[in-house]
Amino acid sequence: MEDFKRMAIFASVVEQGSMSGAARLLDMTPxxxxxxxxxxxxxxxxxxxHRSTRQLSLTDAGQRFYTQCATMCEVANRARAELAAERQEPSGELRMSAPAGFTQHAAxxxxxxxARHPALRLRLLxxxxxxxxxxxxxxLALRFGALADSSWVARxxxxxxxxxxxxxxxxxAQNQPVRHPADLTQAHWLDMSRxxxxxxxxxxxxxASGEQAHFQVLPQMVSNHRSAVQQFCEAGLGVALLSAHDVTASLRAGRLVRLLPDWDMGQLDIWAVTPQRDVQSAKVRQAMEVLRQYFAQLDGMQQTL
Structure with missing residues (x-):
């Protein structure tokens, strides 16, 4: 690496025409x-x-060496420009992973x-x-719920x-209306669990009152896919605890009805996870912000900073 530095310094001396000029440009001493x-x-x-009190001139070997040093510096400058552009404008392939339940939200x-960034390609796993x-x-990975400890960065x-x-x-089909959690102890429950x-x-x-209710039930149907649980629920096969961002459309369309809206049943955290801690590329930074804004406008979501 020290050789590369000296080659860049040599190219600067030739281009500036003097060692003092290169020193001023590179913030070094002559x-x-x-x-x-x-x-x-x-x-x-x-x-x-060739050095004299008035000027510098290249030897034949120095001229050939300078040509290669200048090419090296030009390639390095282009590489830096590529990185700068990557930080400013999303381009290339964004590899993103998400749970299957994100399917309805992806588009x-x-x-x-x-559509606004034609140079960007998405590979969604x-x-x-x-x-x-x-x-x-x-x-970028989209994760829901509690995160396991890792060295990855989560937002x-x-x-x-x-x-x-x-x-x-x-x-x-019920004999009585559902007014309290205790009314559901014998219901057919549908659950998402891994x-x-x-x-x-x-x-x-x-x-309002702070009253608490705690009980256990044995679900009639369990799936590791949220969408499967929701489909069974919409088919009238039982009750389910679902995430607000998943059921907004079904509630508006009347395919589902929310029960016991005055009871707090917890929340589901939504995370953007990246594998590195250094400066994020434009495509990753913008994807995280686009996702944050999308989830924030859905019913039942608590907005974050």
Missing amino acids: SAISQHIRQLEREAGITLL PALGAWL MDDAPIDLIQARVD LLGRSATVLCAAPQWIA SDKPALELHWQHD
Whole structure:
């Protein structure tokens, strides 16, 4: 690396026409510049510059060497320009991973942004199983819920309220209205879980009175896919705790009805996770902000800074 530095200094001396000019440009002393040039000549065993009190001139070997040094500096400048452009304008391929439940949100969240940046390509990897970001060469991962400890960098995009839902036909089939969590202890429950834990533990708190309710139920249906649980719920097969950002459209369309809206049933954190801590590229920075803004405008979301 020291040789590269000396080559860049040599190119600057030639272009500035003097060691003092190169020193001013590089914020070095003329004596330091001279030492670097002499070291280059000692290591090569060749004179590169003819020196006089008035001017410097290149030897034949120095002229050929300068041509290669100038090319090296030009390539380095282009490389720096590429990095600067990457920080300012999203381009290239963005490799992003997300749970399968993000499928319904992918186009609404990212479509307009992609359309504004034709130099940007998206490779979206949908998988509920956590993947190794480094091994999969993922730039940005969308994660929901509690995060496992890791060296990765996580940014909180928002919090989605957990809401209790049932289909209109399920509600119509009940002998009595649902007014309290205790009314649901014998209901058919649908649950999203990635573990083999049989029971679903429920902990709720009433918004106004502070009353708490705690009980366990044995779900009739469990899936590791949120979308599957929601589909079973919309089919009238039971009640489910779902995330507000997933059920907004179904609630508006009347496919689902929210039960016990005065009870706090918790929230689901939504994270953007990246594998590196250094300066993020424009495509990663902008993707995180686009996702944050998208989730913030959905019903039941708590906006974050």
